[in-house]
Amino acid sequence: MSRVVEVRRFERVGAHSHIKSLGLKDGKALPVAAGMVGQLKAREAAGVVVRMVREGKMAGRAVLLAGPPGTGKTALASAIAKELGEDVPFMMITASEVYSAEMKKTEVLMQAMRKAIGVRIREVRKIYEGMVTELEVRTGRHPYNPYQQVPVGARLRLKTRSEERSLSVDEAVAAELIARGISKGDVVWLDAETGRVTKVGRCVEAPEEVRYDVESAPRVPMPSGPIAKEREFIHTVTLHDLDEMNARRGSVFTLFFGGREEREIPPDVRQSVDETVKRWVDEGRAEVIPGVLFIDEVSALDIEAFSFLGRAMEGELAPVIILATNRGVTKVRGTDMVAPHGMPLDLLDRLLIITTEEYTADEIREILKIRAAEEKVELDEDALNKLVDVGVKGSLRYAVQLLSPSLELAKQKGRSKVTGEDVELAKELFVDVKQSMAYLKAYEDKLLK
Numbered sequence: 001m002s003r004v005v006e007v008r009r010f011e012r013v014g015a016h017s018h019i020k021s022l023g024l025k026d027g028k029a030l031p032v033a034a035g036m037v038g039q040l041k042a043r044e045a046a047g048v049v050v051r052m053v054r055e056g057k058m059a060g061r062a063v064l065l066a067g068p069p070g071t072g073k074t075a076l077a078s079a080i081a082k083e084l085g086e087d088v089p090f091m092m093i094t095a096s097e098v099y100s101a102e103m104k105k106t107e108v109l110m111q112a113m114r115k116a117i118g119v120r121i122r123e124v125r126k127i128y129e130g131m132v133t134e135l136e137v138r139t140g141r142h143p144y145n146p147y148q149q150v151p152v153g154a155r156l157r158l159k160t161r162s163e164e165r166s167l168s169v170d171e172a173v174a175a176e177l178i179a180r181g182i183s184k185g186d187v188v189w190l191d192a193e194t195g196r197v198t199k200v201g202r203c204v205e206a207p208e209e210v211r212y213d214v215e216s217a218p219r220v221p222m223p224s225g226p227i228a229k230e231r232e233f234i235h236t237v238t239l240h241d242l243d244e245m246n247a248r249r250g251s252v253f254t255l256f257f258g259g260r261e262e263r264e265i266p267p268d269v270r271q272s273v274d275e276t277v278k279r280w281v282d283e284g285r286a287e288v289i290p291g292v293l294f295i296d297e298v299s300a301l302d303i304e305a306f307s308f309l310g311r312a313m314e315g316e317l318a319p320v321i322i323l324a325t326n327r328g329v330t331k332v333r334g335t336d337m338v339a340p341h342g343m344p345l346d347l348l349d350r351l352l353i354i355t356t357e358e359y360t361a362d363e364i365r366e367i368l369k370i371r372a373a374e375e376k377v378e379l380d381e382d383a384l385n386k387l388v389d390v391g392v393k394g395s396l397r398y399a400v401q402l403l404s405p406s407l408e409l410a411k412q413k414g415r416s417k418v419t420g421e422d423v424e425l426a427k428e429l430f431v432d433v434k435q436s437m438a439y440l441k442a443y444e445d446k447l448l449k
Helices: 040-054 073-084 105-115 171-179 239-247 252-256 267-283 303-312 361-374 381-393 396-401 403-412 420-429 433-442
Strands: 062-066 090-094 117-141 149-159 164-169 186-191 197-203 228-238 286-290 292-296 320-325 329-331 338-340 351-355
Touching: 040 073, 040 351, 062 073, 073 090, 073 292, 073 320, 090 105, 105 117, 105 239, 105 292, 105 303, 117 164, 117 171, 117 239, 117 267, 149 171, 164 171, 171 197, 228 239, 239 267, 267 286, 361 381, 361 396, 361 403, 381 396, 381 420, 396 403, 403 420
Parallel strands: 062 320, 062 351, 090 292, 292 320
Antiparallel strands: 117 149, 117 186, 117 228, 117 286, 149 164, 186 197, 329 338
C-alpha cells in the first residue's frame, strides 16, 4: 500500500522577514505596526528619507544609522527597502565584503553602487505572434559530420482570431524552435529582426489531438489582431548589468545567458554606459531608477574606502547610500585618527544621521510576540515574561534566539505551547555572551591563546 506524503512549501524565516514597512500613518510612526516596534523618531526620520528618495532629492547625500547593537538598525534599513517598493533597486552589503573579494576595494564599492541604480528600458519591436497550427522542420547533413542531421530551415503557420499566415524561417530560427520545444498548439512570439523565439504558453483553443491531461506550460488565450504587429517591451536592468554587457561586448539579451569570471570593469566602459543611458533618457527610451545601497558595519571600512565613498556619492548617477554602525568614538581604520563612529569628520558632515535607542521592556514584549508569531511559537504568559526579562537584563537578540530552542524542548515533552520551564532549560543549554565570558575566565589557563 502506497503512503501519502504531504508536500509542504519551502519556508524560510529570516531575522527581518516579519517587517512589511516603516509602520507610518500620515508621517507619524505608530507604536506597533507592520512588524516595527518603537524607535518612533528613527522611523519618522526614515519616512522623510523615503519621501526624499521618491522625489529625487537625495542625490549626493547619505544617511547614517547609529546606535547600540540590537536596536533595530538593519530592521530600519529593511523597512526602508520595503517602503520604497520592488521597483526600486536595494543593494545590501557589509563592510567586510570589501576586503574578501578578489579585486580592489574601490571596485567592490563601485560595483555595489552601480547595482543599486536601475534603468528601465522601453523598446518597440516588430514581432510575429500567433498559435502554431503547422510546423515542418527541414533537416540536412551536418557540414562536418555527414552522419548527423541538423535543421536547415522550417516552415510554420501561425493563427490569430483575425488572420492565418505561413512563415519561412532560416536554420538559426529553426534550431531555436527545436530548442524551445515549440509544437502545434503553442502561442509564440517571433522577433522579426533577431529571430528570437519566445514561447508564451499553450493555447486554450488548441486542437484536441494536441491536448494533454497534465501540462507544464500555462494556458493562454489565442492572440487577436494581425500576426505581424509592433509590441513595446520593457527591460529593467542595473547600471552594473550594462557595464558587464559592454565589457564583454555582448547584447542586451546576453544578460540572461551564460556568465563570466569576476574582473574589474575599466572606467572608460562605465563612462560609455553613462553617456548611452543619458542619451536614452533624453530620447525618451529609458528612465533611471535611483536605488539604495545599504552598507552595514561601515566602521570596518578604511580611510581609502571612506575617501572613495565621499567622492562617489556626489556623482550624477549615484544611489542613495545608507550606512549603519554600532561603534562609538574610535580610530578610523588605517589611521591613528580618533573620530565619532570610526568615520572621517569630513564624511560625517555630509551625512543625515539617524540615531536609535535601546528598547523598553514593553517594546521588547511586543517584538517577542511578533517574532513568536513569525516562527510559529506559542508562548504562555510565564514563558513570555521570562523572555522579556532575558531581553531587558541581557540582550534582545539572545531572547529572540531562545524562541525556537524552547519550542523544540516543549515538543520533546509532548507539548505544543512553550512554558517558563522550557525557557529556563533553553537558557541552561545555550549561554549568552556574559555567561560565555565567565566561562572563558574560569578556564582561562586551559584554553589556547
